[in-house]
Each structure stands twice: as C-alpha cells, then as structure tokens.
Amino acid sequence: MHCHDTSARGPLPFNVPLPKPKPPLMTSRELYLRLLHYVKPHRRMFALSLVGTVVLALTEPAIAALLKPLLDGSFVARDPEAIRDVPLLLIGLFLIRSVADFTGAVSMKWVATRTVTDLRCAMLARLLQLPTRYYDRHPSATLLSKITYDVTQVMTACTDALVTLVKDGVSVLGLLAWMFYLNWKLSLLTLAIAPLIALVMRLSSRRLRQLSRRLQGEMGELNRVVEEVLTGHKVVKIFGGQDYERARFFRTANWVRRLQMKLATSVESSVPGIQLLGVLALTAVIYLASLESAQGNITVGGFVSLFGAMAMMFAPIKRLTRVNDQLQRGLAAAESIFALLDATPEPDTGTRALGRARGEVRFEDVHFSYASGAAQVLAGIDLDVRAGETVALVGASGSGKTTLMALLPRLYEPSAGRIRIDGIDIAELTLASLRANIAYVSQDIVLFNDSVAANIAYGSATPPARAAIEAAAAAAHAMEFIREMPDGLDTVIGERGTRLSGGQRQRIAIARALLKNAPILILDEATSALDTHSERQVQQALERLREGRTAFIIAHRLSTIENADRIVVMQKGAIVEIGTHAELLARDGVYAGLHRLQETVPSGP
CATH class of the missing domain: 3.40.50.300 (P-loop containing nucleotide triphosphate hydrolases)
Structure with a gap:
C-alpha cells in the first residue's frame, strides 16, 4: 500500500527551504577533541589500530616503489637477482598488508563499540538525573533517537572517518614522497591541485553540517510518530485513524528522504570536480614525463612507478573527499549528544539527610507556575498535615491537586514559598533521603x-x-x-x-x-478506572497501606475519600475549603456541590 500525504502541510517539493538550524555551541575542533576524550580510556587498543592502519597505508607507496626495480631490473636489464627478489618482496608486502589491515580494522571496531557503549551509558545516566521539566519539553522519542541514531553517527566520525583520514592521508603523503624522490619537478604539479581540493571541502563542510543537524531532528520526529502509533494502536484502530497516521508518517519520512538526498547531492557534487582536477594533473605529468623520458632523464621503470604512484592517489583522495560527509554527520550528532550530556541535572543542593520521617508535612504560602511569566498553577497554598493523617485533595480537573503533590518529592521546585517535613525545609534535604520517605501509587501504573x-x-x-x-x-x-x-x-x-x-x-x-x-504516601486517582469488584479489592489494600502513614489521596470519586481525616477542596490553584466529609456537606459549599453532582451523575465504571 502506498503512502499519500493528505495533510494540510501539502506536497513537499525538493526546493522547499528548510528552517535554519541554531548555531553550534562548539567549534569542530572542540567537538572532535571532546569525542576523542571518550576514546582515551581505550587508548592502547586505539594505538594498536592506528599502528595497523599506518602500516597498511605505507604499503601503498611501497607497491609503487616496487614497480621501478620490477621493470628496470627484470624486463630492461634482465637482472637475475631482481627477477628472483622482486616477486618475493611483493608476496611479503601483501602478507604485511593483510596482517596490518586485519589488526587495524578489528581493533578499531573494538574501540568503536566500546566508545558507543560508554556514550550511551553516559547519556542514560544524565537522563536519570534530569529534572521533570526537561522531559516536559523533550518528547521521549527524540531522546531515544539521540541514544540510537545520533550515537551511531558519532561512532562513524570517531572511528571510520579517523581510519580513513589516517590511512588515506598517510598513503597520499607516502606516494607524494616517492614521487618527489623520483622527480620533484613533475611532482610539484600534483601539489598544485591540493589548495583547490581543500577549498572545495571547506565550502561543502558547512552545508553538510547543517543538513546533518536537520536530518537528526527529523529522525527524532519520525521515531515520535512511530512510538505514538505503537502505543496508541488500539485508539487508532477503533477510531479509524489509519489513513491519518499513514499520511502523518509519510510526511515525516519524506522529509527524512529529502534531507538524505540533499546530503547525498552535496557529497557527490564535490567528487567529480576533484577527480577532474586530478585527471588534469595526471595528464600534465604524463606529457612532461614523456618529454623527460625522451631526453633520457627518467627510466621506463621510473616513469611507470611515477605514473602508478599518481594513479594510486586517486582512490585515497576520493575517499578523503567523502570522509567529510562522515565527519560532518558525526559532529552534528555530537552537538546533539553533548547538548544532552551538558543539560543541567535536577538541583540536589540539600545537605541534610533525612532518616525515617515522622510524616508531618507543612505547605507554607506555596506558589508555582510551569514557566516564567506563565499563569500560576498554585497560588498561596497553606496546609498543615499531622503525622499519620489522611488528607484527601478534591476539585475539578486543573485545580492543581496533582501539581501540589509533585512538589512534595521535588519533581518540580516551588516558584515561591516552602514545604517542610518534620519542620525541615525539603530544599535542605538530599533528594535521595527525601524520596526514600515517600511512596507513590497512581492511576497510570508504571x-x-x-x-x-x-x-x-x-x-x-x-x-x-x-x-x-x-x-x-x-x-x-x-x-x-x-x-x-x-x-x-x-x-x-x-x-x-x-x-x-x-x-x-x-x-x-x-x-x-x-x-x-515509606512514612509518606501519595495516592493519585488510584481506583478511579476500576470496576466495582476490583475497586473493593484495591480499596482494602489501600486501607492496609495507609495504616500508620501520612497519606495524601487525590480523588475525583468522592465516595472513596469519605473516611479521610480531612478533605481539602481546591479550585484554580487555591484551597477554598478544608474539613471532614460531614463538615463540608453541612457547610453546603463547593464540596457539597461536587457531592450532589456525583450523586446525580455517578462516575466511574
């Protein structure tokens, strides 16, 4: 079945301008050095891989160098020693090449997989430290994409690209050195194209990095769409959302495809130009070498060796041109990864360790809003809760009940005011000791x-x-x-x-x-989604759980909290009533109105 984009976003022509990415926080050099910091613990294996890679690279000019004695000694001078020794040298050279290639490749793959594992562990460790606000702003699928997709791009930059740079860079330098040894005048022509190649690569680097950043963002969006389809598959089926989801997925997948094509176009467009420069230089060398040979200034073996060395440079130069794509993808991914690793963890500035608390809780003029300048979710909450007391929080959706309870274990920090446990400001407590004293049961069980x-x-x-x-x-x-x-x-x-x-x-x-x-218990709508039989069983378990503990019960179903020691009624982020079930009914206020409404229209299963 084909995907068709039927969304309001419309078709996606190839030339649609994409949003400009944010400028990088670090330079390419800083990013790469920081990436290599994760390689440092594996430096011995990394050094072994580099040795193997360098040895492999040095065999390239050695092959070209053997062409001279092979031709001059075997075919021209018919030297018996050259006829015997040169083939043996070729066999030995290729044996060395095989061992070096195996050593360099396997050891570098070992370093790559260990580095990726270290990065992923560091990222997960940071995710476990980040505040709840961070998760509010970043979809889980985007964070998952960082750990899966972005890290693989970094591995390519750290290892594969580095191997290419070292191996092909040493090969080119070795071949150039041999060419200069044979004839420095002709070899200067080859060097003339180096500045032009460097200019082409520099111009393409910035665009490659920008496209790589955008591709990573779209991969995160693609993961988010898939995650929502998988987790919500029952809703999709029942409400007939298949066509909508197909169109939504196509829209995102097509953006990924477009960016991949733009990347491929940017990479491949520079290769023909560089190859053309190389062919022009090679043609000039052949012409001038022919003149030199005619004058007796260069032997047949020297000419073939020089020509072979120059021809052998094309493959590594081409790979060096393409490695820029790997580097820019990896560096763009590194920006994304380090943005996560550098994210500020939730503040744990407390210096006091709380043992087992008695369970006295006091909210003192607590205010809270989710963003600076945004409307207040909580406005001046004052509430004293005795140890072992059961307090129920009721009110319409959006009245601030769940938010108030989220402040107790410091999932969020109050905008103003203080919360005390046993007379101690919770901001003075270490997070571990604070949360060790709190247990939580919600409707959405994890x-x-x-x-x-x-x-x-x-x-x-x-x-x-x-x-x-x-x-x-x-x-x-x-x-x-x-x-x-x-x-x-x-x-x-x-x-x-x-x-x-x-x-x-x-x-x-x-x-x-x-x-x-734990001495403090938070029950957030723990029975609202259950049938009568299950609710009765869970309610019995909750009664056992609440024994001897300070309990906060968030409930919409008022019948489940009639036996609470006190009921706190909230409205628009403020406490409007406090009392027992009987007291609040007698007062005939907000709670009594909610109670009458539920008697008229029963809630729940």
Missing part, C-alpha cells in the same frame, strides 16, 4: 517487562528477601492472582504489565509501596 517479584522490589537499595516480597503482595491482596500465574512471582508480566488487568496492576503497585514502607 510496570516493567520483568517478573512480578522484580516489579514489587523495584528500586530497593538491597535485594529484599523473598518472604518480604510475598508478605507485601499478600498485604496488597495480590497473592490470590499471583498464585494462579504460570511461574507465580517469577512470571514476566509484559511491557507496562499488559498481561495483567487494571486491578491487578494497581495491587502490584500497592505491594511495591508496601515493601518500600
């Missing part, structure tokens, strides 16, 4: 493609005992369905727990929170 036991024990500093995992699962009313699984606690549950029902996923998450045994 499970991993691992065993049930591994998901329950996720994040534990030390592997918990099997009995502790089983106890947590039993307390969460999860063992009743875990026992029915093929491998019990060792059953792999699939990506995001797709092999489990909604209620089963919730109880696994509750077991995880129970095992963590």
Whole structure:
C-alpha cells in the first residue's frame, strides 16, 4: 500500500527551504577533541589500530616503489637477482598488508563499540538525573533517537572517518614522497591541485553540517510518530485513524528522504570536480614525463612507478573527499549528544539527610507556575498535615491537586514559598533521603517487562528477601492472582504489565509501596478506572497501606475519600475549603456541590 500525504502541510517539493538550524555551541575542533576524550580510556587498543592502519597505508607507496626495480631490473636489464627478489618482496608486502589491515580494522571496531557503549551509558545516566521539566519539553522519542541514531553517527566520525583520514592521508603523503624522490619537478604539479581540493571541502563542510543537524531532528520526529502509533494502536484502530497516521508518517519520512538526498547531492557534487582536477594533473605529468623520458632523464621503470604512484592517489583522495560527509554527520550528532550530556541535572543542593520521617508535612504560602511569566498553577497554598493523617485533595480537573503533590518529592521546585517535613525545609534535604520517605501509587501504573517479584522490589537499595516480597503482595491482596500465574512471582508480566488487568496492576503497585514502607504516601486517582469488584479489592489494600502513614489521596470519586481525616477542596490553584466529609456537606459549599453532582451523575465504571 502506498503512502499519500493528505495533510494540510501539502506536497513537499525538493526546493522547499528548510528552517535554519541554531548555531553550534562548539567549534569542530572542540567537538572532535571532546569525542576523542571518550576514546582515551581505550587508548592502547586505539594505538594498536592506528599502528595497523599506518602500516597498511605505507604499503601503498611501497607497491609503487616496487614497480621501478620490477621493470628496470627484470624486463630492461634482465637482472637475475631482481627477477628472483622482486616477486618475493611483493608476496611479503601483501602478507604485511593483510596482517596490518586485519589488526587495524578489528581493533578499531573494538574501540568503536566500546566508545558507543560508554556514550550511551553516559547519556542514560544524565537522563536519570534530569529534572521533570526537561522531559516536559523533550518528547521521549527524540531522546531515544539521540541514544540510537545520533550515537551511531558519532561512532562513524570517531572511528571510520579517523581510519580513513589516517590511512588515506598517510598513503597520499607516502606516494607524494616517492614521487618527489623520483622527480620533484613533475611532482610539484600534483601539489598544485591540493589548495583547490581543500577549498572545495571547506565550502561543502558547512552545508553538510547543517543538513546533518536537520536530518537528526527529523529522525527524532519520525521515531515520535512511530512510538505514538505503537502505543496508541488500539485508539487508532477503533477510531479509524489509519489513513491519518499513514499520511502523518509519510510526511515525516519524506522529509527524512529529502534531507538524505540533499546530503547525498552535496557529497557527490564535490567528487567529480576533484577527480577532474586530478585527471588534469595526471595528464600534465604524463606529457612532461614523456618529454623527460625522451631526453633520457627518467627510466621506463621510473616513469611507470611515477605514473602508478599518481594513479594510486586517486582512490585515497576520493575517499578523503567523502570522509567529510562522515565527519560532518558525526559532529552534528555530537552537538546533539553533548547538548544532552551538558543539560543541567535536577538541583540536589540539600545537605541534610533525612532518616525515617515522622510524616508531618507543612505547605507554607506555596506558589508555582510551569514557566516564567506563565499563569500560576498554585497560588498561596497553606496546609498543615499531622503525622499519620489522611488528607484527601478534591476539585475539578486543573485545580492543581496533582501539581501540589509533585512538589512534595521535588519533581518540580516551588516558584515561591516552602514545604517542610518534620519542620525541615525539603530544599535542605538530599533528594535521595527525601524520596526514600515517600511512596507513590497512581492511576497510570508504571510496570516493567520483568517478573512480578522484580516489579514489587523495584528500586530497593538491597535485594529484599523473598518472604518480604510475598508478605507485601499478600498485604496488597495480590497473592490470590499471583498464585494462579504460570511461574507465580517469577512470571514476566509484559511491557507496562499488559498481561495483567487494571486491578491487578494497581495491587502490584500497592505491594511495591508496601515493601518500600515509606512514612509518606501519595495516592493519585488510584481506583478511579476500576470496576466495582476490583475497586473493593484495591480499596482494602489501600486501607492496609495507609495504616500508620501520612497519606495524601487525590480523588475525583468522592465516595472513596469519605473516611479521610480531612478533605481539602481546591479550585484554580487555591484551597477554598478544608474539613471532614460531614463538615463540608453541612457547610453546603463547593464540596457539597461536587457531592450532589456525583450523586446525580455517578462516575466511574
């Protein structure tokens, strides 16, 4: 089936101007030196690969040099020693060439794969340190493209391009040296084209880098479209979005194709010009060498050797011309990678380590907005929560409930005001000690493609005992369905727990929170998407989880929080009512209105 672009963006003619990229933060030299920093730990293997590459390159002028004694000694002078020795030298030369080629290629591939692994590990380590705001601004598919696509481009620049530069660069220099040894006057003609070749490569470098940056951006967009199709395939099928998704994918894929063609055109357009310059120089050398030979200034073997050396330079010069494409792609990818590696991690300026907290939480005039100058999501929140108290947060969507709870583990920082735990400003606490005291269960449960036991024990500093995992699962009313699984606690549950029902996923998450045994608990819409039977089971598990803990419950279904110690009603980022269920109903305010509305139109399954 063919893809057709039916979107409003319209057709994509080849000459449509593309948006200008942002200027690079580092020069090409700085980028390359920083890339080589990741090669440094593997310098011994890298040095071995360079030795093999240099030896391989030096065999090129050696081959040309053997042509002179081969012709002058064997065919002209008919020297028996030359007839015997030159073939043996050729065999030895090609044996050396084979060993050097194998050594250089294998060792460089080893360095390349290790460097890519190191870069990917460094990128993932940085991603784990970045604040939530960074993920709000960067789609996950774009970040994935950096770790997969961009790193492979860097590998090409770090290794393949470097091998080409060293091998072909040494080959060209060696061939030139041999040519100068044979006849320096004729060899000067070859050098005359070098400045012209350098000019052509310099002019193409900037455009290649720009196109490479754009290609990386479009590859990230392509990954994003595919990711959305894969994760939302049920919605696509039910709502008949196949044609829309095909058109959307075609639009992005076609931009990738266009950029690849522009890159190919830019690379290939410089090659014929350089080859033409080389042919002109070669023609001039042949003509002048013929005059020299006629005057007896050069032998037949010397002429063939000179001609052969010059002809042998065409292949490495052509490869050196093409290597500019690899370098610019790699350097553009390096800009993208280093932008991630240089991203500011979430601030962890706290100096105090919090042991096991009692669970007293105080919000003091807390304000928050997602961007500077943007509307406030929270405006002057003041709330004191006693240790062991269960506080429910209710209000219309967008009232700030989830955002307020996101401030407690410092997923975001307040724009103004303070949050205290046991009287200590959480800004003074280390992130690890703060978050060790908080457990979280949400409606959108995050499970991993691992065993049930591994998901329950996720994040534990030390592997918990099997009995502790089983106890947590039993307390969460999860063992009743875990026992029915093929491998019990060792059953792999699939990506995001797709092999489990909604209620089963919730109880696994509750077991995880129970095992963590944190004194502060956040429950964000933990039962809103469940049927009545599953909700009853999960509710029982939640009651067990809340025992002896300070609990914050975010809920739309008011029937689930009637027994909370206090209910906080939020509206447009502010607290408008606080009290028990009975007190708020008697007050006949916002909460009473929400309660009447839900009685009239029941929510949930």
